[in-house]
Amino acid sequence: MLLISCPWCGEREETEFHYGGQAFVAYPADPESLSDEEWAQYVFFRDNPKGAFAERWVHSAGCRRWFNTVRDTVTNEFQS
Amino acid sequence: MRLPEGGEIDRTKPLTFTLDGVEYSGFEGDTLASAMIANGVLQVAPSLYRHRPRGIFSAGIEEPNALVQVGPEPSLQATTVRLTDGLVARTLSGVGRLTPDSGQRRYDKRYTHTDVLVIGAGPAGRMAATTAAAGGARVMLVGLSYPSGNVRFRGSPQGIPPADGAAELRVLSGARAFGYYDSNYVLVAHQQTLWHVRARRVILATGAHEQPIVFENNDRPGIMLAGAVRKYITNYAVLPGRKAVVFTTNDSAYATVAALVQSGAEVTVVDSRPNPPDLAPQGVEVISGLITNTDGPERLTAVSTQDRRIECDLLAVSGGWQPAVHLFSQSRGTLRWNGQAFVPDTPAQANHVVGAANGTFDTRAALIEATEAGVEAAAAVGYPVPPPPLPAVREREITPASPVWLVPGDPRNQFVDLQRDATVADIRRAVGAGMRSPEHVKRYTTIGTGTDQGRTSNVPALGVIAAELGVTPGDLGTTTFRAPSVPVSFALMAGRDRGKLHDPIRTTPIHSWHVAHGAEFENVGHWKRPWFYPKPGEDMETAVLRECRAARTGVAMQDASTLGKIEVVGADAGEFLNRMYTNGFKKLPVGSARYGMMCKADGMVFDDGVTMRLADDRYYVTTTTGGAANVLDWFEEWSQTEWPELDVRFTSVTEQWSTIAVVGPQSRAVIGLVAPDLDVSNEAFPFMTFRETTLVNGIPARIARISFSGELAYEVNVSGWYGLAAWNAIHDEGKPYDITPYGTETMHVLRAEKGFPIVGQDTDGTVTPHDLGMSWIVSRQKDFVGKRSLRRPDTARPDRKHLVGLLPVDPAELLPEGAQMVASDAPLTPPVPMEGHVTSSYRSAVLERTFALALIKNGRHRIGETLLAPLGDRVIAATVTEPVFYDKEGARRDG
Numbered sequence: 001m002l003l004i005s006c007p008w009c010g011e012r013e014e015t016e017f018h019y020g021g022q023a024f025v026a027y028p029a030d031p032e033s034l035s036d037e038e039w040a041q042y043v044f045f046r047d048n049p050k051g052a053f054a055e056r057w058v059h060s061a062g063c064r065r066w067f068n069t070v071r072d073t074v075t076n077e078f079q080s
Numbered sequence: 081m082r083l084p085e086g087g088e089i090d091r092t093k094p095l096t097f098t099l100d101g102v103e104y105s106g107f108e109g110d111t112l113a114s115a116m117i118a119n120g121v122l123q124v125a126p127s128l129y130r131h132r133p134r135g136i137f138s139a140g141i142e143e144p145n146a147l148v149q150v151g152p153e154p155s156l157q158a159t160t161v162r163l164t165d166g167l168v169a170r171t172l173s174g175v176g177r178l179t180p181d182s183g184q185r186r187y188d189k190r191y192t193h194t195d196v197l198v199i200g201a202g203p204a205g206r207m208a209a210t211t212a213a214a215g216g217a218r219v220m221l222v223g224l225s226y227p228s229g230n231v232r233f234r235g236s237p238q239g240i241p242p243a244d245g246a247a248e249l250r251v252l253s254g255a256r257a258f259g260y261y262d263s264n265y266v267l268v269a270h271q272q273t274l275w276h277v278r279a280r281r282v283i284l285a286t287g288a289h290e291q292p293i294v295f296e297n298n299d300r301p302g303i304m305l306a307g308a309v310r311k312y313i314t315n316y317a318v319l320p321g322r323k324a325v326v327f328t329t330n331d332s333a334y335a336t337v338a339a340l341v342q343s344g345a346e347v348t349v350v351d352s353r354p355n356p357p358d359l360a361p362q363g364v365e366v367i368s369g370l371i372t373n374t375d376g377p378e379r380l381t382a383v384s385t386q387d388r389r390i391e392c393d394l395l396a397v398s399g400g401w402q403p404a405v406h407l408f409s410q411s412r413g414t415l416r417w418n419g420q421a422f423v424p425d426t427p428a429q430a431n432h433v434v435g436a437a438n439g440t441f442d443t444r445a446a447l448i449e450a451t452e453a454g455v456e457a458a459a460a461v462g463y464p465v466p467p468p469p470l471p472a473v474r475e476r477e478i479t480p481a482s483p484v485w486l487v488p489g490d491p492r493n494q495f496v497d498l499q500r501d502a503t504v505a506d507i508r509r510a511v512g513a514g515m516r517s518p519e520h521v522k523r524y525t526t527i528g529t530g531t532d533q534g535r536t537s538n539v540p541a542l543g544v545i546a547a548e549l550g551v552t553p554g555d556l557g558t559t560t561f562r563a564p565s566v567p568v569s570f571a572l573m574a575g576r577d578r579g580k581l582h583d584p585i586r587t588t589p590i591h592s593w594h595v596a597h598g599a600e601f602e603n604v605g606h607w608k609r610p611w612f613y614p615k616p617g618e619d620m621e622t623a624v625l626r627e628c629r630a631a632r633t634g635v636a637m638q639d640a641s642t643l644g645k646i647e648v649v650g651a652d653a654g655e656f657l658n659r660m661y662t663n664g665f666k667k668l669p670v671g672s673a674r675y676g677m678m679c680k681a682d683g684m685v686f687d688d689g690v691t692m693r694l695a696d697d698r699y700y701v702t703t704t705t706g707g708a709a710n711v712l713d714w715f716e717e718w719s720q721t722e723w724p725e726l727d728v729r730f731t732s733v734t735e736q737w738s739t740i741a742v743v744g745p746q747s748r749a750v751i752g753l754v755a756p757d758l759d760v761s762n763e764a765f766p767f768m769t770f771r772e773t774t775l776v777n778g779i780p781a782r783i784a785r786i787s788f789s790g791e792l793a794y795e796v797n798v799s800g801w802y803g804l805a806a807w808n809a810i811h812d813e814g815k816p817y818d819i820t821p822y823g824t825e826t827m828h829v830l831r832a833e834k835g836f837p838i839v840g841q842d843t844d845g846t847v848t849p850h851d852l853g854m855s856w857i858v859s860r861q862k863d864f865v866g867k868r869s870l871r872r873p874d875t876a877r878p879d880r881k882h883l884v885g886l887l888p889v890d891p892a893e894l895l896p897e898g899a900q901m902v903a904s905d906a907p908l909t910p911p912v913p914m915e916g917h918v919t920s921s922y923r924s925a926v927l928e929r930t931f932a933l934a935l936i937k938n939g940r941h942r943i944g945e946t947l948l949a950p951l952g953d954r955v956i957a958a959t960v961t962e963p964v965f966y967d968k969e970g971a972r973r974d975g
C-alpha cells in the first residue's frame with residue numbers, strides 16, 4: 001500500500017485517496033469545434049508509460065483537495 | 081524421548097495436552113511438535129491423497145506434514161504451535177475445516193509506524209536491531225520465536241552486547257511477517273492481533289530453509305530435516321531417534337551429527353560428496369554416497385545406499401539451504417541463482433537483506449552484514465550510530481556442497497511436495513505434456529500451493545524440472561512469491577470487521593417508526609430503507625398493491641430522507657450547475673425547483689434529481705440515494721481541477737435534512753392540515769415550486785411540489801432533528817384520509833407506471849438521455865459535460881438501445897428483471913441475437929396487470945412488435961410499447 005504525500009496534509013495511507021488518472025488533460029475550451037477524433041482523444045485516450053507519469057490524486061478521506069504528482073509506474077515511487 | 085538435561089524448556093512447569101484424544105505431558109517452552117516427540121509421537125495423520133504414513137518433518141514454518149486443528153483454528157503447524165496447558169489438538173490430513181462459529185475469540189488490528197523494522201530474530205536480526213536502535217531510532221523486531229515477549233524495553237535482546245542509549249526497541253515474538261507491500265508496508269500476525277507496520281527502512285533477516293533430497297520413499301515417519309533434528313535436541317531436549325543416519329550434501333548437517341552423538345544416539349553419515357570433510361566426531365562412520373531408498377512398516381526401520389542397507393529409526397536429511405526470500409521477493413526485489421540457491425539480487429524498496437536470508441551462512445560474515453545494515457538504516461532514518469565492535473566468532477572453512485536434485489528410483493514414490501503428495505512422476509507428466517515454465521508446472525502439479533508455501537518443495541521441484549529439461553534451476557527462475565507467506569486465519573484478517581461491524585449501516589431519523597410498524601427493509605447503499613409495510617397476513621405482493629392503490633386513489637407517505645442532498649453556494653453556483661447538468665439552472669427562479677440530469681464526459685447518464693433555488697447564490701441539489709457521494713466528488717473534481725475561477729462551494733447536507741413524500745389525490749388536503757399557514761391551492765403553490773412554512777406542531781419546514789409518481793404530491797423537508805416529529809404530524813393529520821406509509825417497492829412501481837427511469841436500474845453507464853427518450857432535457861444552447869459526446873457517430877446512432885415499455889401478452893405473467901429479449905422469429909439455437917433486456921418489471925394495481933421497462937435495440941421504432949424472453953423452461957411473449965403506461969397526458973399532477 002502506497003504512502004502518498006498530500007501537499008496539504010503530508011504523508012497519508014493510500015486508502016485515504018482516490019486516483020484521478022493522467023494529469024494535465026484539460027477540458028477543451030470549445031468542445032463543439034473539435035472533430036470526433038479530437039474529442040475521442042480527450043474522453044478516451046490516456047498515456048500508459050513505463051516510468052515517470054504525471055497523474056492526479058484526490059485526498060478523499062482527508063482534506064478533499066485534488067493535486068498533481070509524478071509517480072514512477074515501475075517502482076511506485078513518487079518523484080514530486 | 082526427552083533428554084535428561086538441556087534445552088530451553090522450563091522443567092519446573094509441566095503442562096498436559098490432548099492429541100487425537102490421548103493425554104500427554106510436556107513443558108513450558110515446548111512446541112506441540114517437540115512435546116509430541118518427547119512422548120515418542122512422531123507420526124501424524126496420513127497424507128492427503130495417497131494416505132501414506134507421515135511424520136513430523138521440520139521444526140518450523142516449513143512444516144508440510146504435521147498439520148493440526150486447535151480449537152476453532154484449522155491447518156496450524158504443530159511445529160509452530162506453542163504448547164499451553166490443556167491444549168486440545170487433532171491431527172489433519174492435508175486440509176482443515178473452518179468452524180462456522182469462531183467462538184468468543186476476539187481478533188484485532190494495530191497500525192504503527194517505525195523507523196526500522198527488522199524481520200527475523202536470529203543472531204543476524206538481533207544484531208541488526210540493536211545496532212539500528214543504538215542511536216535513538218524507533219526499531220521494531222519481529223521474530224517467529226524469541227524469549228523476551230511482546231514488550232517495550234530499553235537495552236538489548238538476550239545474547240547481544242547492550243547497546244548504549246537504545247531509545248525504543250519493540251519486540252514481537254512468536255510473530256509472523258507475512259506480507260510486504262509498497263512503501264515498506266508490512267503485515268505481521270502476532271497472536272490475535274494483525275499489525276500493519278509502516279517502516280522507513282526494513283531489514284530482512286528471515287534466515288534460510290533447509291531443503292530435502294528427493295529419493296525413493298523419502299516420506300516415511302522418521303525422516304526429518306537435519307537442522308530440525310538439531311533444533312529439537314538443543315532447544316527442546318528431545319531426541320527423535322536413537323539410531324540415526326544423516327544424509328547430507330553440505331557441511332551444515334555435521335552440527336546435527338555432533339548433537340546426536342552428544343545425546344547418545346548411534347550415527348552413520350552418508351555424504352553426497354566424493355571426499356566428505358573430516359567433521360564428524362570420532363567413531364562416526366562417514367560414507368561417500370547417496371540414500372536410494374528407505375524401508376519400514378510405517379515408521380522408518382532401515383535405509384539403503386547404492387550398496388548397503390543400514391538399520392535405523394531416524395534419517396536426518398540436508399539438501400542444502402534456500403534463503404527465505406519470500407518477503408524480499410514480495411517487495412519486488414529480484415533474485416539470482418548462485419549455483420546452490422536463489423539469493424536476493426536487487427532491492428526495489430528501502431530494505432536490506434542480511435545473514436542466511438542473503439545466502440550468507442557463515443555466522444561471522446552474517447553478523448558483519450547485520451551491523452552494516454543496522455548502521456546504514458540508522459543513518460538513513462536520521463539517528464546515526466558508530467559501527468559496534470563485532471562479537472568474537474571464529475571464521476570457518478567450508479567444503480563446497482554437492483547438490484543432489486534427484487536420486488534415481490521409482491518416480492511414483494519420490495516425493496517432491498509432501499503436503500500436496502506430488503511426486504517426480506507428476507513433474508515428468510507435466511513436462512511431458514509440454515510445460516516448460518515453473519509457473520505452469522506448479523499449477524499442473526499443485527507443487528508449492530500448500531499452506532507451507534512450498535518452503536521444502538519449490539527448489540527441489542525446480543531441480544527436478546531443470547534436470548528433466550537439461551538446464552539449471554537458475555535458467556528456470558522461481559515462481560512468484562505472494563502474500564500471505566505463512567498461513568493466516570480469515571478471522572485475523574477480518575479483525576472486528578465482522579457481523580454488525582462489517583459495514584456501516586445508515587438509518588434515517590424516522591427509522592424507529594418503520595421498525596415499530598413492521599416494515600421490511602432493503603439495503604440501498606449503506607442505507608436501510610423501508611421496502612414495504614406488510615399488514616398481518618399480507619405477503620409482499622399484496623402489501624405493495626395496497627400501498628400503490630392508496631397513492632393513486634387516496635394519500636400515501638414515504639420516508640425519502642436517504643436522497644442525497646448537496647448545498648451548492650456561491651456567486652457562480654448557477655453557472656457551475658449549468659456546466660454539470662444537461663439542462664439549465666442559471667435562470668431557475670428563486671422559489672422554484674427543476675428536475676435535472678447529469679452525464680459523464682462520454683455522454684452517458686450519471687445521476688439525476690430535483691434541484692431547488694433557495695437564493696440567488698444558493699441551490700439545494702438532490703441526488704439519487706446511491707449516487708450522493710459520487711456526485712459530491714464529481715462537483716469537487718470539476719470545480720477544483722477545471723474551473724477554480726468559479727465562485728462555488730459544496731456541502732453535503734444529506735444527514736441534515738429529513739424528507740417525507742406525501743403522495744396522492746388527497747395529499748393537498750393533508751398538507752393543508754399539516755401546514756395550516758400555507759395556501760395550498762394550485763394557483764398559490766404550483767407544481768415545481770417550494771415554500772418555507774411552519775408545521776402544525778411548530779416545526780420549520782420547506783415544502784416542495786415534486787412528484788415521482790405522476791400524482792399530486794409534496795415533499796416535506798425538515799431539519800433531521802425533527803424528522804420523526806414531522807412524520808408523526810403528517811401521519812396524525814392524515815389519519816382521517818387513511819394515509820398509508822409506503823416503501824421503496826411501491827415507489828418503484830409508481831414511477832415505472834409513469835415511465836420515469838431510475839439511474840442505475842434502467843441505466844447502466846451505456847445509456848444517453850436520448851436513449852431514455854429524454855431529448856427534451858438536453859440543452860441546445862449551452863455546453864455541459866458530455867454534450868460533445870452526444871454527437872459522436874456511435875452515440876448519435878438512431879438505432880441504439882432505447883428505453884421502452886413491455887407488456888406481457890399474458891397480463892398475469894411477470895418478466896424477470898434482467899431477462900434477455902429476442903425477436904419472435906429468431907431461431908432459439910445459440911447464438912441467438914439479443915435485442916435487449918428487461919430493466920424493471922412489476923405488477924400494477926392501477927393497470928391490473930404486469931408491465932416492464934426494457935432497453936431494446938431501436939426500441940422506439942418497434943412499438944407494437946412482439947418480443948420473446950426465453951427463460952429456459954418457458955418463454956414469455958411481450959409487446960413493445962411506449963414507456964409511459966399511466967396518465968400519459970399528465971392530468972393527475974395538479975390534483
Ligand SMILES: [Zn+2]
Nearest residue numbers: 006009059063
Ligand atoms: Zn490532504
